[in-house]
Amino acid sequence: MSGWLKIVGLGPGAASMITPEVSAALLEASDVVGYVPYVNRVAPREGLIRHGSDNREEINRAEQALQLAFEGHRVAVVSSGDPGVFAMASAVFEALEAGDSRWRSIDIQVLPGISAMLAASARAGAPLGHDFCCINLSDNLKPWSLIEKRLRLSAEADFAMAFYNPRSKARPVGFERTLKVLREVCEPERLIIFARAVSTPDEAIGVTTLAKATPEMADMRTLVIVGSSQTRRIERMKSPGADEDQAPLVYTPRSVC
Amino acid sequence: MSGWLKIVGLGPGAASMITPEVSAALLEASDVVGYVPYVNRVAPREGLIRHGSDNREEINRAEQALQLAFEGHRVAVVSSGDPGVFAMASAVFEALEAGDSRWRSIDIQVLPGISAMLAASARAGAPLGHDFCCINLSDNLKPWSLIEKRLRLSAEADFAMAFYNPRSKARPVGFERTLKVLREVCEPERLIIFARAVSTPDEAIGVTTLAKATPEMADMRTLVIVGSSQTRRIERMKSPGADEDQAPLVYTPRSVC
Incomplete structure (x- = not known):
């Protein structure tokens, strides 16, 4: 199975504000990557590896996610709120632009969330x-x-x-x-x-x-x-x-x- | 049962981008009020009255929704995208401020949506x-x-x-x-x-x-x-x-x- 990278928004906090498309992506993912408190909002389950990292580690985290997806993992990068507003989407694209050119073949999607x-x-x-x-x-x-x-x-x-x-x-x-x-x-x-x-x-x-x-x-x-x-x-x-x-x-x- | 007014965002179009809290509100509502194409996005069901109105009828529509809620109906006012961004929430509050002072006792909530x-x-x-x-x-x-x-x-x-x-x-x-x-x-x-x-x-x-x-x-x-x-x-x-x-x-x- 080929890998993918979905950069998803978890909304402000309540589960009732997470969109169905984001919930579905989290169920299909093999790996969840993000800042520890956001990764902890994704329930553990068999077959899911949760990679929590520290604040201000955004570029390292983005590179890790891109490499995992390139290797065939189904990777969800999680942000609070919307991933496109002062969150992980721009960090992933910074890493993509500066990184291994083969990463440009990765299937990448941004799934919006309810922003703060x-x-x-x-x-x-x-x-x-x-x-x-x-x-x-x-x-x-x-x-x-x-x-x-x-x-x-x-x-x-x-x-x-x-x-x-x-x-x-x-x-x-x-x-x-x-x-x-x-x-x-x-x-x-x-x-x-x-x-x-x-x-x-x-x-x-x-x-x-x-x-x-x-x-x-x-x-x-x-x-x-x-x-x-x-x-x-x-x-x-x-x-x-x-x-x-x-x-x-x-x-x-x-x-x- | 006492009435309420929920001003909800249907997101940009796909059902997979409607939040669970908005879906729940639409299931609990007795009346849906909005611009015709948005009202048509809510499936008909027994016990639900759908009130579609024309574009540029926002204030009349808002007054209708407030009066229905005041009379005890469970009213969902629907907008595309997010109801707070160039959509029905401000129109409802304009009508509330200018209208019958008893409307100020209505239980009103705004439920955000994925904006365009x-x-x-x-x-x-x-x-x-x-x-x-x-x-x-x-x-x-x-x-x-x-x-x-x-x-x-x-x-x-x-x-x-x-x-x-x-x-x-x-x-x-x-x-x-x-x-x-x-x-x-x-x-x-x-x-x-x-x-x-x-x-x-x-x-x-x-x-x-x-x-x-x-x-x-x-x-x-x-x-x-x-x-x-x-x-x-x-x-x-x-x-x-x-x-x-x-x-x-x-x-x-x-x-x-």
């Missing part, structure tokens, strides 16, 4: 319902000056903004800088959503304003969405039989005032 | 693997001047760009204008992907450059992705046993040169 951005937006309402941008706030692979430039241009374009990797122990100051830049160019009432670990037992959704946001509201499991100038908040009442009011909804209208 | 943008990106490789933006090119609900401003700022930010609604019979000139603006600010070799009807029998993926792109390459079923200045193309060889070389892969590296 879409899951966070759905939980909050529809903050990405109009034009938006998506920025990785980590300066591991690009200079901070470029991030700041993109923040300023995005605010000028009046995009809603989704931020990946806002803050980690190794990068404690980037998100603080981000808030500082946004405060220079956006109004204090601008809505901000902190969506942590969506669809997992640790899920927490917070809605606040730019004036009230603090760096500590984000960590490495948080997806941050900043609304555009048009983004609105709807207060809600309790649903029948409930004790408390439902959480507010945040959405961006389809029209521009 | 993520599906198109996956088919082409990983063009959205670095910072990107997403713009609706329709000027039905915003002035063309704002679209052009966003295009210029996005090019200056060097975002990859995903375009929804590039062209329709009613809007034949917008995408031609878009290409003209991009040619003023991007190099001729800039990669462009035309992803039509992804995951349906009509799927067609085209990869070209800004210099060679023509307005006719897009229609109302096309999602267009324009790479950043960093986006690259990898030629591939045929896979074992195949007659033709595999389609090229297009991806944006994680690092900035």
Whole structure:
């Protein structure tokens, strides 16, 4: 049997958000390759070898996956969320382009997943319902000056903004800088959503304003969405039989005032 | 039994890309509400009423769904792709905010779907693997001047760009204008992907450059992705046993040169 490589998205956490095509690929795979916590989301079974590796090992992991597929294995490379958004697909293609030219014959597919951005937006309402941008706030692979430039241009374009990797122990100051830049160019009432670990037992959704946001509201499991100038908040009442009011909804209208 | 409203994403077309939580919601619903072709994607069954409506009827449709849910129906509002990206979620929240205040007690959830943008990106490789933006090119609900401003700022930010609604019979000139603006600010070799009807029998993926792109390459079923200045193309060889070389892969590296 000839090998293949499928780069698949596991979605944000809940099994109910994994697409059937991804589940099928995981059942057909002989090898699963990825960052340890994501590999651990794939149940062990006979005939499946799980290759977990450390964070920041993306290129080594990609080369390993390509070589296994080239040798005839059926390899699933797993990412959280969508594999094409700040995840393993680009790393695999970097390794493919730089690596053994025979790898270019491998049957490679990318199977999309529910991205953290879409899951966070759905939980909050529809903050990405109009034009938006998506920025990785980590300066591991690009200079901070470029991030700041993109923040300023995005605010000028009046995009809603989704931020990946806002803050980690190794990068404690980037998100603080981000808030500082946004405060220079956006109004204090601008809505901000902190969506942590969506669809997992640790899920927490917070809605606040730019004036009230603090760096500590984000960590490495948080997806941050900043609304555009048009983004609105709807207060809600309790649903029948409930004790408390439902959480507010945040959405961006389809029209521009 | 008390009613609810779930605003769900059916993904780009294939049943294998519908999440289990969306499938479950469709099985529990008493009413499905949406644009006719999307409602038709939900199989008829006893106990399910399907309410199909015309395009550009979004607010009437949203009000109908809210009223049904308020009266105790279990209502699924269906969108193609993800309901939060240029789809029904924002329309429902516009109707909620402007409508009967008692609607604010309705149990409302948004269930994300695989967006056209993520599906198109996956088919082409990983063009959205670095910072990107997403713009609706329709000027039905915003002035063309704002679209052009966003295009210029996005090019200056060097975002990859995903375009929804590039062209329709009613809007034949917008995408031609878009290409003209991009040619003023991007190099001729800039990669462009035309992803039509992804995951349906009509799927067609085209990869070209800004210099060679023509307005006719897009229609109302096309999602267009324009790479950043960093986006690259990898030629591939045929896979074992195949007659033709595999389609090229297009991806944006994680690092900035």
